[in-house]
Amino acid sequence: MSAHPYEYYVDIVTKRYFDGVDNYNLEQILDCFHEDAVLTEVTSNTVHEGRDAGIRTMFEGLFGAHTRIWHGNFVHTADTAAESICSQFSVEVTPKDSEEVLRYENCNRFYLKDGKFTRVFVYMSGENLLK
Amino acid sequence: MQYQSTLGKDELVDLALNKYFAQVDAKNLDAVLDCFHDNAMITVQTAFTTHVGKEGIKRMFVDFMDSHKTIIHRDFTCTVDQNNGRIAASFTAELEDHDGGTVLLENTNFWRIRDDKFQEVYIYMSGANPLL
Numbered sequence: 001m002s003a004h005p006y007e008y009y010v011d012i013v014t015k016r017y018f019d020g021v022d023n024y025n026l027e028q029i030l031d032c033f034h035e036d037a038v039l040t041e042v043t044s045n046t047v048h049e050g051r052d053a054g055i056r057t058m059f060e061g062l063f064g065a066h067t068r069i070w071h072g073n074f075v076h077t078a079d080t081a082a083e084s085i086c087s088q089f090s091v092e093v094t095p096k097d098s099e100e101v102l103r104y105e106n107c108n109r110f111y112l113k114d115g116k117f118t119r120v121f122v123y124m125s126g127e128n129l130l131k
Numbered sequence: 132m133q134y135q136s137t138l139g140k141d142e143l144v145d146l147a148l149n150k151y152f153a154q155v156d157a158k159n160l161d162a163v164l165d166c167f168h169d170n171a172m173i174t175v176q177t178a179f180t181t182h183v184g185k186e187g188i189k190r191m192f193v194d195f196m197d198s199h200k201t202i203i204h205r206d207f208t209c210t211v212d213q214n215n216g217r218i219a220a221s222f223t224a225e226l227e228d229h230d231g232g233t234v235l236l237e238n239t240n241f242w243r244i245r246d247d248k249f250q251e252v253y254i255y256m257s258g259a260n261p262l263l
Binding site: 125 | 176177179209210211212214215217218219221237239241243253255256257
């Protein structure tokens, strides 16, 4: 059984991880991951390995390519015994040098160990932004 | 939408894996449809495809079962939110059509349960949508 209560899982996803993404706060994002974490974008089978290597590089690319990033409309399925939370949500991004708003309906599966992400799986409804 | 479910953790897993997926693989259409409320909805989110009502869901499964010789769902990892009547599962879907063509998908389903049946189902797929 996890030492963390239900709300911990919702908070790390929304108040720490996605808050960091939406506000371009890379250190806040990376603090949610274990050093050897792996993030997989399943719909394009893209794998980013390591908090300070692949995952950092992926977010630097995401931030460099967009002037606005927003995640909302969350519905969470959280399981404290399994130390996992699966979240459905909407995403809006504005690509650099564009005024177009792109909208996605995505989900993430987060698996935690000792309160931090060890494996994250991302499904995107459109083109993969996490290259 | 938030729904009230009457099912415990083991019952939610049993509904998703045994009463639903095992019956899909066995092409037992009536048992599959019995998992859904009459006004339920299935959305393949990665393809923006929605099937509304038991009749719409039935039509989708008839086509899906007819167009595949074998359907196998396996290697489930479940995340169960008992207090909110929600369950998510990742799994491998192994599909073979009548011409011998095979497709392997790494999917994730989200089920929202009202009382003891599915009210909303969301599917995220790693490849092309076979649930047309």
